[in-house]
Amino acid sequence: MKDTETFEQIHWPDGAQCAVMLSFDVDGDTIWKNGASQIEGGSRFLRGSSVGNYGPNCAVRRILTLLEALDVPATFFVPAKVMEDHPALFKEIDRRGFEIGHHGYHHERYVDLTPEEQRAIIEKSQKIFLEVIGKEAKGYRTPSGDWSRETAGILYDMGFSYSSSMRGDDRPYRTVIDGKTTDFIEMAPKWDLDDFVQFGYNLYPAEPSGQDRIAGIEQVFANFRQEFDGYYREGLCFVIQCHPQMIGSPGRLRMYERLVAYMKSKGNVWFATGSEIADWWRENY
Ligand SMILES: [Zn+2]
DSSP, X not given: OOGGGTSOOOOOGGGOSEEEEEEEEOOTTHHHHHHHTTSTTGGGOOHHHHHHHHIIIIIHHHHHHHHHHHTXXXXXXXXXXHHHHOXXXXXXXXXXXXXXXXXXXXXXXXXXXOHHHHHHHHHHHHHHHXXXXXXXOOEEOOSSSOOOTXXXXXXXXXXXXXXXXXXXXXXXXXXXXXXXXXXXXXXOOOGGGBHHHXXXXXXXXXXXXXXXXXXXXXXXXXXXXXXXXXXXXXXXXXXXXXXXHHHTSHHHHHHHHHHHHHHHHHOOEEEOXXXXXXXXXXXXX
């Protein structure tokens, strides 16, 4: 069967064969603090927070240097509390031309919140974005799992351009809100293109809860590359979701470097930020 029988061929900008959205979730210590708050005496366990803080304290700058060396754009999603705690770092990410998107205030689970609570978190976070980098977020990635039935409509009402949260396609798509197809674009990442699923580990509180993970770097590289080959062949939108605290170690980041270099070597790949892909899709599809 020809690939074109599966999907209508997408005509990407400048005749590119496929699109790539490199993305990083700079969670800082929010996930770990939230997790520790769920267990008795959890605040005594500080090591998890330091696992998260490795991102903004150390790994993000290593990633920025690599992205600039490879000359590729990227999108960083951040809980606004982490931006508040590390303003100089996020000013630098912005100054160096990368996009920064919304990822909650404290990595909240939107599915557990009322619409009013969700709006309050987004408003509070947008104020912090304005104060620190002088602009509001246009993109959203849901923190800690799911969003609620109301979330997409709230984001759309509040002027967001896109989300990169769901799993529903290998191409960007228009989100259906209250039965209407809208201009709110989704670029879906995948669990198998998420480094947290491959590499995430903490002894206690247990992460993952069954406590058996840290995949081999070469296996993960092979998975990511194989998946990219499929996206490239079918001309799709490859969204890879990484976390500085996971991918940003000295060894793993060399794997990421090889992956991006491999993608570039295929030729004719459109590397773009979330906003660029969403805007382009909205105008053309
Ligand atoms: Zn996150």
